[in-house]
Amino acid sequence: MSATKLLYPLVSVDVALFSVDQDVLRVLLVKRSVEPEFKKWALPGAVLKPDVDVDLEATALRALKDKISVDVPHLEQVSVFSGTTRDPRGWSLAVLFYALLPRDQINAVIKSKVEAVEWAEARDVKRRLAFDHAEQLECALSALVAKVEGFALPLHLVGARFTLTELQRVCEAVLGRGLDKSVFRRRLKGVEDLVEVEDEVVRGAQRPAQVWRKREGFEF
Amino acid sequence: MSATKLLYPLVSVDVALFSVDQDVLRVLLVKRSVEPEFKKWALPGAVLKPDVDVDLEATALRALKDKISVDVPHLEQVSVFSGTTRDPRGWSLAVLFYALLPRDQINAVIKSKVEAVEWAEARDVKRRLAFDHAEQLECALSALVAKVEGFALPLHLVGARFTLTELQRVCEAVLGRGLDKSVFRRRLKGVEDLVEVEDEVVRGAQRPAQVWRKREGFEF
DNA sequence: TCAATAGTGTCTCTTAGACAATATTGA
DNA sequence: TCAATATTGTCTAAGAGACACTATTGA
Numbered sequence: 001m002s003a004t005k006l007l008y009p010l011v012s013v014d015v016a017l018f019s020v021d022q023d024v025l026r027v028l029l030v031k032r033s034v035e036p037e038f039k040k041w042a043l044p045g046a047v048l049k050p051d052v053d054v055d056l057e058a059t060a061l062r063a064l065k066d067k068i069s070v071d072v073p074h075l076e077q078v079s080v081f082s083g084t085t086r087d088p089r090g091w092s093l094a095v096l097f098y099a100l101l102p103r104d105q106i107n108a109v110i111k112s113k114v115e116a117v118e119w120a121e122a123r124d125v126k127r128r129l130a131f132d133h134a135e136q137l138e139c140a141l142s143a144l145v146a147k148v149e150g151f152a153l154p155l156h157l158v159g160a161r162f163t164l165t166e167l168q169r170v171c172e173a174v175l176g177r178g179l180d181k182s183v184f185r186r187r188l189k190g191v192e193d194l195v196e197v198e199d200e201v202v203r204g205a206q207r208p209a210q211v212w213r214k215r216e217g218f219e220f
Numbered sequence: 221m222s223a224t225k226l227l228y229p230l231v232s233v234d235v236a237l238f239s240v241d242q243d244v245l246r247v248l249l250v251k252r253s254v255e256p257e258f259k260k261w262a263l264p265g266a267v268l269k270p271d272v273d274v275d276l277e278a279t280a281l282r283a284l285k286d287k288i289s290v291d292v293p294h295l296e297q298v299s300v301f302s303g304t305t306r307d308p309r310g311w312s313l314a315v316l317f318y319a320l321l322p323r324d325q326i327n328a329v330i331k332s333k334v335e336a337v338e339w340a341e342a343r344d345v346k347r348r349l350a351f352d353h354a355e356q357l358e359c360a361l362s363a364l365v366a367k368v369e370g371f372a373l374p375l376h377l378v379g380a381r382f383t384l385t386e387l388q389r390v391c392e393a394v395l396g397r398g399l400d401k402s403v404f405r406r407r408l409k410g411v412e413d414l415v416e417v418e419d420e421v422v423r424g425a426q427r428p429a430q431v432w433r434k435r436e437g438f439e440f
Numbered sequence: 441t442c443a444a445t446a447g448t449g450t451c452t453c454t455t456a457g458a459c460a461a462t463a464t465t466g467a
Numbered sequence: 468t469c470a471a472t473a474t475t476g477t478c479t480a481a482g483a484g485a486c487a488c489t490a491t492t493g494a
Contacts (some may be wrong), residue, residue, distance in 0.1 A: 008228040009270050011313065050229050050311035055303035080300055080315050083275035091270035093231065093313075095300050165446075182448075183484060206445035207491035385473075402475075403456060426472035427464035 009082070010092040013059040014045040014133065016140035017072070018174075019101040020157050024121055025173045027137060028067065028101075028109065029129075031116040036088045037130035041118070043137065045094070060097045067117060070108040074100045074156045074220060078143045079136075086132045094131075098140040103170070104159035123176060147220070148174045155193060155214045163202055163209040164188065193218040229302070230312040233279040234265040234353065236360035237292070238394075239321040240377050244341055245393045247357060248287065248321075248329065249349075251336040256308045257350035261338070263357065265314070280317045287337060290328040294320045294376045294440060298363045299356075306352045314351075318360040323390070324379035343396060367440070368394045375413060375434045383422055383429040384408065413438040 017028040029041045046063035053059040057075055064072050075097050082093040101108070109117055120127065122141055129137065148154055148171055157170050168184050188194060193215045201208035237248040249261045266283035273279040277295055284292050295317050302313040321328070329337055340347065342361055349357065368374055368391055377390050388404050408414060413435045421428035 007270065009231055009268060011229055011231065048229060048313075050227065050304075056300060056313070077300060080276060080297060082315075084270075093268075093276065095302075163446085180484060180486085181446090182486080183482095185447075186482085203492070204445075205443075205493045207447075209446055383473085400457060400459090401473090402459080405474075406455085423465070424472075425466045425470075427474075429473060 008091075010087060010089055011048040012045055012092065012094050013048065013056055013063055014043045014094050014096050014136055015060050015063050015075075016043055016078075016096070016098040016137055017064060017068070017101055018098060018122060018140075018144060018157070019106045019119065020103050020170050020173045021106050021119060023169050023173050025123065025176070026106075026119040027122040027125070027141075029118045029120050029125070029127065030067065031118075032130055033115050040130035041120075041125075041127035042130035043133045056095050057097075060095075060099070064099065066112070067110055068101065068105075068108045069110055070101075070105050072099045072101065076143070078140050081132055081136060094136070096136050096140055098144055100154060100156035102157060102159050145175060151187060152220050153188075153191065153193065154220060155218050156220065158214075161197065161200070161211050161213055163211060165209060167212070228311075230307060230309055231268040232265055232312065232314050233268065233276055233283055234263045234314050234316050234356055235280050235283050235295075236263055236298075236316070236318040236357055237284060237288070237321055238318060238342060238360075238364060238377070239326045239339065240323050240390050240393045241326050241339060243389050243393050245343065245396070246326075246339040247342040247345070247361075249338045249340050249345070249347065250287065251338075252350055253335050260350035261340075261345075261347035262350035263353045276315050277317075280315075280319070284319065286332070287330055288321065288325075288328045289330055290321075290325050292319045292321065296363070298360050301352055301356060314356070316356050316360055318364055320374060320376035322379050323377060365395060371407060372440050373408075373411065373413065374440060375438050376440065378434075381417065381420070381431050381433055383431060385429060387432070 019026055028044060030044050032038055032040050032042050044063050044067050046059050048056070048059050053062065060075055061072060076099070078096040078098055080093060080095050084091050086092055086094070106119065109119070111117065122137070125134070125137065153167065154170060154174055157174070158167055164185060168179055168181065171184070172179055195213050195215050197211040197213050200211040202211060239246050248264060250264050252258055252260050252262050264283050264287050266279050268276070268279050273282065280295055281292060298316040298318055300313065300315050304311050306312055306314070326339065329339070331337065342357070345354070345357065373387065374390060374394055377394070378387055384405060388399055388401065391404070392399055415433050415435050417431040417433050420431040422431060
């Protein structure tokens with residue numbers, strides 16, 4: 001039991017998969033079906049399999065493969081958590097990623113009979129999380145917020161077609177605070193990743209809203 | 221040979237130790253004394269020893285322990301490099317840190333007979349580096365520059381006592397560009413980490429310069 | 441016409457950047 | 468006095484934030 005523990009660390013990957021639903025930023029949690037931390041809620045994760053994964057991104061993708069039925073866009077490495085105390089099995093090392101799922105694909109989550117899954121409010125997770133996943137979630141959330149605070153548009157979180165107001169709502173959900181409409185749109189002026197969809201509008205009981213799409217090859 | 225390779229990744233830590241000398245940002249390189257990449261220049265590194273290191277920061281400190289004779293202040297995790305191709309020994313995972321050494325301690329580097337060491341210009345390393353260390357160095361440098369571009373003062377790079385002009389030169393060395401004196405000093409107004417040392421000045425063939433020190437418990 | 445939301449304009453205040461002016465020393 | 472660098476001040480332009488205004492629809 002202890003020889004292996006001491007010679008090799010347990011290397012794994014955890015992923016905070018974010019999406020926005022009903023103007024609320026959510027993160028995907030799974031209920032653990034094995035020991036340790038059996039039946040506790042946790043971020044999706046996977047133990048590194050050197051014979052299967054070409055690198056840690058591959059491990060991260062594998063961690064999500066049986067959780068959602070679509071390809072995960074935008075995987076970003078956040079940080080590493082390591083040491084002797086974070087996992088009861090001994091010396092462990094977890095590389096944390098975050099991933100973004102468009103709001104129109106939030107139902108692509110696979111409902112398994114083995115593992116319960118849940119879209120929890122990212123800022124107000126009711127569950128007590130396994131291992132150091134509460135800290136990891138906080139860390140991933142900070143990284144995402146920092147990026148959006150720096151004017152990056154989280155285009156991977158909106159659907160294929162969207163209005164500027166929808167985009168603003170998504171940013172507000174990520175940031176956890178309201179934004180001024182005028183200031184927000186002023187910023188969008190020079191953004192190359194936004195493309196106007198001509199002759200397409202969303203109608204309601206008000207002035208029609210212009211529809212936009214993402215430029216091919218946008219990054220974030 | 222291959223069973224171990226496939227079951228466990230090689231986990232190591234590399235450290236980019238930066239310092240400023242003669243207004244030039246430098247990074248510590250060591251000449252490898254063992255295979256693989258024998259005799260090539262590289263960032264200081266260490267293989268994780270789970271029975272010795274409590275976490276990866278401990279591994280990073282150990283990687284520098286026989287390189288410099290003083291305590292390393294400010295160790296910061298940057299990124300992880302992983303995969304099957306970056307190390308000839310097989311599946312490997314390297315966690316990159318950067319560290320800062322005050323300019324007045326740049327001679328605390330231990331000259332070993334086994335390993336040659338060198339303070340190379342961080343932006344213009346003449347050597348071809350081992351493994352993916354060129355990429356790692358670029359990554360660490362970017363992280364450091366980003367932090368200083370965001371107005372953080374790299375106080376760990378200056379000596380115990382310094383003038384504001386010296387501090388400016390250090391920032392310029394890190395950023396790789398000149399800064400406006402007036403703008404720079406305007407920013408310093410509200411910085412709590414800077415403490416004026418009363419009745420101490422540096423004299424030369426000009427108006428004396430006020431001497432400053434770092435506040436106890438400063439972070440970066 | 442009105443409610444509702446889309447989209448734009450305007451004012452102020454802060455700050456970065458450029459550059460000038462002043463201060464204080466040793467030689 | 469002069470050269471050299473420290474330290475401070477001033478002007479301008481760009482941008483953020485707050486908020487008001489106009490536009491266009493369905494009911």
